[in-house]
Amino acid sequence: MTLLAVRDLRTQIRRGRDVVTPVDGISFDIAPGETVGLVGESGSGKTMTGMSIMRLLPGAGRIAAGSVRLADRDLASLGSRDMRQARGRDVAMVFQDPMTSLNPTITIGRQITEAVRLHRNVTSAGARERALEVLRLVGMPQPEQRLDSYPHELSGGQRQRVMIALALACEPKLLIADEPTTALDVTIQAQILELLQELRDRLGMGVLLITHDLGVIAGQADRVLVMYAGRIVESAPTEELFARPRHPYTEALLGAIPRLDQQRHEELRSIPGLPPDLAHPPAGCRFAPRCSFATDRCRTEDPVLTDDPDHAYACFHPRPVQRSAARTAPVTAEAADEIADGDTLLELTDVHKEFPIGGGFLRRRTTSLKAVSGISLTVAAGETFALVGESGCGKSTTGRLIVGLDEPTQGTVSFAGQSTGSRRPGGRMRPRDMQLVFQDPSASLDPRMKVSASLAEPLVLQHIGDRRERAARVGEMLDQVGLSRTSLDRYPHEFSGGQRQRIGLARALMLRPRLVVADEPVSALDVSVQSQVLNLMRSLQRAMGLTYVVISHDLSVVKYLADRIGVMYLGKLVELGAADGIYRQPAHPYTAGLLDAIPEPDPVRERAKERKPIAGELPSAIDPPSGCHFRTRCPFAQDRCAVEEPLLRPISGNQFAACHFPLRTPEPVA
Amino acid sequence: MTANMDTTSNTSGEPTIDPAAGPLPDASTAAVTGGFRASATARLARGGLISGAVLGVLVLFLLVIAVLPQLIAPGDPTASVAGAFTAPSGEHWFGTDDLGRDVLTRVVWGAHPILLASVLGIAIATVIGVLLGLLGGMTRGLASGLVMRILDVMLALPALLIALMVVAIAGNGVTSIVIAVGVAYIPAFARVVYGSVQRLRTADYVAAARLFGASRSRTVVRHLVPNLATEIAVVASSALGWAVLTAATLSFLGFGVNLPNPDWGVDLASGGQYLQTAWWISTFPGLAVTATILLSNYLGDYVSAILDPRRTVRVRRPWQLG
Numbered sequence: 001m002t003l004l005a006v007r008d009l010r011t012q013i014r015r016g017r018d019v020v021t022p023v024d025g026i027s028f029d030i031a032p033g034e035t036v037g038l039v040g041e042s043g044s045g046k047t048m049t050g051m052s053i054m055r056l057l058p059g060a061g062r063i064a065a066g067s068v069r070l071a072d073r074d075l076a077s078l079g080s081r082d083m084r085q086a087r088g089r090d091v092a093m094v095f096q097d098p099m100t101s102l103n104p105t106i107t108i109g110r111q112i113t114e115a116v117r118l119h120r121n122v123t124s125a126g127a128r129e130r131a132l133e134v135l136r137l138v139g140m141p142q143p144e145q146r147l148d149s150y151p152h153e154l155s156g157g158q159r160q161r162v163m164i165a166l167a168l169a170c171e172p173k174l175l176i177a178d179e180p181t182t183a184l185d186v187t188i189q190a191q192i193l194e195l196l197q198e199l200r201d202r203l204g205m206g207v208l209l210i211t212h213d214l215g216v217i218a219g220q221a222d223r224v225l226v227m228y229a230g231r232i233v234e235s236a237p238t239e240e241l242f243a244r245p246r247h248p249y250t251e252a253l254l255g256a257i258p259r260l261d262q263q264r265h266e267e268l269r270s271i272p273g274l275p276p277d278l279a280h281p282p283a284g285c286r287f288a289p290r291c292s293f294a295t296d297r298c299r300t301e302d303p304v305l306t307d308d309p310d311h312a313y314a315c316f317h318p319r320p321v322q323r324s325a326a327r328t329a330p331v332t333a334e335a336a337d338e339i340a341d342g343d344t345l346l347e348l349t350d351v352h353k354e355f356p357i358g359g360g361f362l363r364r365r366t367t368s369l370k371a372v373s374g375i376s377l378t379v380a381a382g383e384t385f386a387l388v389g390e391s392g393c394g395k396s397t398t399g400r401l402i403v404g405l406d407e408p409t410q411g412t413v414s415f416a417g418q419s420t421g422s423r424r425p426g427g428r429m430r431p432r433d434m435q436l437v438f439q440d441p442s443a444s445l446d447p448r449m450k451v452s453a454s455l456a457e458p459l460v461l462q463h464i465g466d467r468r469e470r471a472a473r474v475g476e477m478l479d480q481v482g483l484s485r486t487s488l489d490r491y492p493h494e495f496s497g498g499q500r501q502r503i504g505l506a507r508a509l510m511l512r513p514r515l516v517v518a519d520e521p522v523s524a525l526d527v528s529v530q531s532q533v534l535n536l537m538r539s540l541q542r543a544m545g546l547t548y549v550v551i552s553h554d555l556s557v558v559k560y561l562a563d564r565i566g567v568m569y570l571g572k573l574v575e576l577g578a579a580d581g582i583y584r585q586p587a588h589p590y591t592a593g594l595l596d597a598i599p600e601p602d603p604v605r606e607r608a609k610e611r612k613p614i615a616g617e618l619p620s621a622i623d624p625p626s627g628c629h630f631r632t633r634c635p636f637a638q639d640r641c642a643v644e645e646p647l648l649r650p651i652s653g654n655q656f657a658a659c660h661f662p663l664r665t666p667e668p669v670a
Numbered sequence: 671m672t673a674n675m676d677t678t679s680n681t682s683g684e685p686t687i688d689p690a691a692g693p694l695p696d697a698s699t700a701a702v703t704g705g706f707r708a709s710a711t712a713r714l715a716r717g718g719l720i721s722g723a724v725l726g727v728l729v730l731f732l733l734v735i736a737v738l739p740q741l742i743a744p745g746d747p748t749a750s751v752a753g754a755f756t757a758p759s760g761e762h763w764f765g766t767d768d769l770g771r772d773v774l775t776r777v778v779w780g781a782h783p784i785l786l787a788s789v790l791g792i793a794i795a796t797v798i799g800v801l802l803g804l805l806g807g808m809t810r811g812l813a814s815g816l817v818m819r820i821l822d823v824m825l826a827l828p829a830l831l832i833a834l835m836v837v838a839i840a841g842n843g844v845t846s847i848v849i850a851v852g853v854a855y856i857p858a859f860a861r862v863v864y865g866s867v868q869r870l871r872t873a874d875y876v877a878a879a880r881l882f883g884a885s886r887s888r889t890v891v892r893h894l895v896p897n898l899a900t901e902i903a904v905v906a907s908s909a910l911g912w913a914v915l916t917a918a919t920l921s922f923l924g925f926g927v928n929l930p931n932p933d934w935g936v937d938l939a940s941g942g943q944y945l946q947t948a949w950w951i952s953t954f955p956g957l958a959v960t961a962t963i964l965l966s967n968y969l970g971d972y973v974s975a976i977l978d979p980r981r982t983v984r985v986r987r988p989w990q991l992g
Contacts, residue, residue, distance in 0.1 A: 403881060404881075405877055405880065405881065434881075435881060436877070436878070436881055438874045438877075438878065439874075440874065443873060443874040443875065444874035444875050444877075444878050445875055445878075446875040446879075446892075446893050446896075446897070447875075447897065448896040448897055449893075449896075457879065457882060457884075457892075458882040458883075461879075461882045461883045461884050461888070462882070462883055507878070511882070
């Protein structure tokens with residue numbers, strides 16, 4: 001039985017003089033109780049597919065052809081009044097960002113009751129009853145009080161729960177979830193995904209899960225549709241698709257993700273080029289320009305999706321059925337306790353950073369936010385050290401303290417044996433030695449400066465070379481990061497995200513620094529581009545002898561880059577040690593929980609996992625819990641944890657953890 | 671906006687989406703329509719080519735009147751050329767005033783003081799306002815706090831009141847009107863710049879410049895001012911209309927040019943007593959002020975349309991009132 005049957009759906013959007021076709025003749029089915037995953041890079045048309053089903057297209061958009069049959073009604077040709085009724089009652093949608101999708105001026109309760117009363121003939125008391133019921137259903141803590149809360153009073157995870165509650169208020173038959181967990185931390189993501197799965201089973205809904213994250217797909221979806229440039233290029237049951245991808249695009253996407261079980265020093269696969277402009281798609285196979293297996297036939301003839309209902313693909317040269325060796329390679333233990341042999345380059349000693357809250361001109365300073373409270377660590381020359389943790393744990397602040405954008409409230413940062421805190425206030429920093437690569441390259445490049453000027457600026461500021469020498473160095477650096485010299489005369493907005501991040505890297509390296517702090521260097525990028533930048537970072541490290549401090553929430557990315565890892569929780573390091581050791585045998589319950597929460601792009605392992613996600617959410621850094629900060633969410637917490645603050649102590653070799661009851665028994669001190 | 675709720679926010683029946691709800695496929699970075707480097711014609715086209723041409727001609731005309739009034743009206747604005755209170759006719763299009771002077775000639779010559787005062791005044795306000803805004807935005811502590819609180823106080827008072835206080839101190843004459851208009855519009859610029867600096871100061875590219883060893887003043891010159899230029903130009907062109915009104919009001923109240931020299935405000939005031947019998951004496955200077963203010967407002971709209979790449983809505987044509 002099918003719940004939703006989409007046939008030859010084509011959606012078009014007017015853009016100036018062009019007509020873009022973000023969804024170009026796609027067909028698929030969803031059965032009741034089934035989760036169908038829709039994956040693809042940004043711009044592949046996956047969000048527009050969801051919007052087309054909901055008929056929520058932007059003003060210039062329209063459904064040009066095809067049908068969307070939901071339980072014997074064609075949503076594509078429904079009148080707008082009937083469609084309004086169908087939305088919410090028959091089909092509902094959960095968006096990526098719950099902050100912008102909820103009305104900030106109306107209480108949660110009223111937003112839900114409004115949805116209920118639109119579709120059901122109930123009294124206001126009855127609607128409130130129903131609102132309470134759905135809030136309980138989505139696992140909202142203290143639902144009675146929450147009814148009267150405004151969206152800003154809730155955390156990100158709670159807001160997403162409200163969004164789901166809203167979508168489910170009238171028990172739709174089909175739920176479209178568009179990147180429902182992308183804006184959330186990995187621990188919260190695990191909670192929300194579990195909730196979605198549980199609700200689907202309980203209510204027997206069909207779910208269309210739109211995401212770029214193959215890990216999420218692996219754990220959630222029964223079947224997967226891979227979308228590229230407005231077309232479905234491959235469709236198969238999840239396990240089949242991950243085990244035996246046939247379309248080169250799917251294969252490349254799977255190869256581009258850093259995996260937890262991947263051997264380090266293995267290059268990630270990347271997909272060259274960019275998706276085509278959907279106003280003028282190329283003739284023939286749309287993936288051909290980026291495909292390494294493309295032949296002349298691919299460039300002239302458009303491949304159609306094969307008929308096989310179990311595994312359909314649109315390719316003339318499908319990949320042979322085989323399992324790639326790399327994915328089954330066992331995790332070896334020998335590299336575990338490898339220690340970088342360089343001298344200590346960077347040392348943080350008991351570093352604190354507090355930000356005053358309130359205060360300012362003629363106002364009383366009330367309290368302060370303890371972003372970093374007592375971090376000590378060393379980074380050796382030539383190694384890659386990674387700081388990981390949920391958002392709000394203080395990892396970005398630590399990065400800013402290292403490069404000197406902020407001054408520590410207490411403690412010292414020293415670089416190559418010299419304290420950086422000793423510089424005169426307001427004086428120049430150490431631009432030659434330390435640099436920062438920012439998360440969002442579109443924000444870190446001056447929009448009004450040409451690339452040539454942006455790249456030359458560090459040299460100008462440091463009075464290095466004359467005009468010609470500078471131009472020569474800028475050119476060399478562009479070669480090194482793999483950009484053509486025609487980029488020089490262009491402005492940042494003319495580049496794609498990945499190219500901009502290359503420019504950001506190039507600028508950071510202009511002064512040949514010894515240490516580069518990279519703050520979420522790839523989190524704003526698509527998977528295929530992410531792997532290019534990660535590979536580039538690695539090859540630059542080898543070529544220039546760089547030391548990296550990588551800050552990231554993505555433990556798979558960290559696993560790929562880092563030699564050593566520091567796990568932060570609420571301003572403190574809770575675990576520190578060699579990356580391999582920590583991934584293999586975490587000692588701190590928080591680290592273990594974080595690792596457990598990462599969705600792995602492997603359906604077999606992902607389903608076999610017995611999830612015990614970290615409960616609750618990050619407490620406030622203004623008033624952190626006493627004793628061990630993590631005790632409020634820790635499954636092993638005991639009375640002692642509330643009283644006594646655990647200190648970082650050796651667990652084995654060079655692995656340290658701050659826990660009274662570590663998951664690994666500490667080795668006796670020799 | 672959620673799917674279930676869009677029924678309430680949507681009266682037209684055609685569904686719309688919250689732009690923040692999800693990235694649209696046409697938001698591709700490489701295909702930004704008209705960035706900062708859009709060609710000159712593309713920029714002008716954003717504001718509307720015909721509007722641009724019409725505005726250009728009108729602004730040019732006004733400039734000629736202000737600088738070389740004798741080209742348009744060769745007569746002497748202070749000379750008596752006919753009997754008093756002659757109604758508008760083929761010979762004297764705007765009629766004559768109480769002393770038999772040609773009103774058209776006086777309106778043409780009277781543009782100079784008002785336009786001088788408002789253009790120079792806005793220039794002063796721009797320079798000082800931008801500097802104060804940068805000072806307030808880039809420094810912290812007492813200096814910034816004091817500057818911004820004083821500006822807040824000034825913003826709480828109507829610009830005209832501030833201008834009147836300045837004139838009361840500086841005395842009569844065109845120079846003091848220039849100063850008065852300048853001082854009165856400082857807070858508008860300072861506040862806009864201050865707000866933008868607050869936002870830009872924490873921008874990653876400013877932090878990046880600091881990391882390369884850029885001094886504060888260099889950061890301001892190289893990174894902040896270019897990124898503020900659009901906003902400043904937009905504020906300046908829209909403030910011009912208000913400045914014309916303020917300058918005309920001050921001279922209407924008798925703080926500017928002394929009779930018998932021509933001036934829109936002065937003539938408006940002196941013709942007021944004959945409104946019942948000779949409406950043309952004050953009506954035409956009044957219309958001149960109105961037309962100039964309207965022109966300034968459309969100029970403001972146009973400038974913001976061509977400078978702001980995100981703005982795609984075309985400006986209203988001058989004849990599309992309301």
